[in-house]
Amino acid sequence: MTLEERCPACGAAFKPDAAFCAECGRKRHEIETEGVGFSIKLYIALLGVQVLALIASKVGALPIYVFSYGTGALALITFATAAVHRGLVAPQYRRVGFGPLGYLLVLCAAPVVLALVAAYVHGLERAFGVAQPGYLEQLGGRVDVAFGVLVIAPPLFEELAFRGLIYGALAKSVRRSEVYAISSFAFAMLHLSVPSLLTHIPLGLYFCWLRERSGSMYPSMFAHFCHNLGVLLAELYGWA
């Protein structure tokens, strides 16, 4: 099965051997150089927020505030950027992407993905004998806050940032494999944890594939939501 190539500007599928997009008239192999610079700048802006959150937690701010304000600032930057560059993401929000079966498959894949991630994290904890504090533990057991900053917000703004803005900007400038690699690396690195690169890069690639396959943002947002919900439930009920 081969992936149909889609227009990075409007998201419509290119007809075989077409030199132009039938929907918007954009050249199929047009090279734009500003996409890489835009992606780097957006990443640095998001990294700046993460660094400020890290400083806040280092000087003794309560984790609940660090998580809440940090998530809010990340979301604000992402949504403000998307408002200015809505052409990069708007077409992908007009499509549902998959039918019910597609979403069901994404839902079925979520426990498998979560089990692989949990096995890796447990393996690390056993190998080094250092247990990482869970989200709920850091948030003082506040399930409502954890639900907001872990389950609801990240699928919205992280998908918009990495599979929306960065993916859309890079798709105009570099090859598809490079879009996958750069956006997935950036997604993984923004979590500020070297060990988690091994789990978040494959996760980023999976979300990119969903976005590419469907031509829509919703399947990757749904997959991200399912994964993060699984992480929270696993912690809440002690499954992992």
Added chain:
Amino acid sequence: MTWAQVQAHDRGLVTQQLAINLGLAAVFLGLWFWAKKNVLAASVVALLLFITVVAINGVLEPGTLYQGIIVKIFFVAALVKAISAAQQERKLAA
């Protein structure tokens, strides 16, 4: 927590830190190999990773920000130059 457990925990932290640094070295080595085939993508990833690592280290140990600052600036400049050159090459080839 007993003294033996504290010692084991500290040893675990040290080993973890060593593993993280070795992992980073492995990632940069991988990027070096990747850059031979694909300069643009490898340089972008290397730049993002380098900036991230410097920023995190700067927060955790502020003194490291000034350590080797000339080399850090040189690395960033070289990576930006590599990205720019790779983009120019793409444009000319298109």
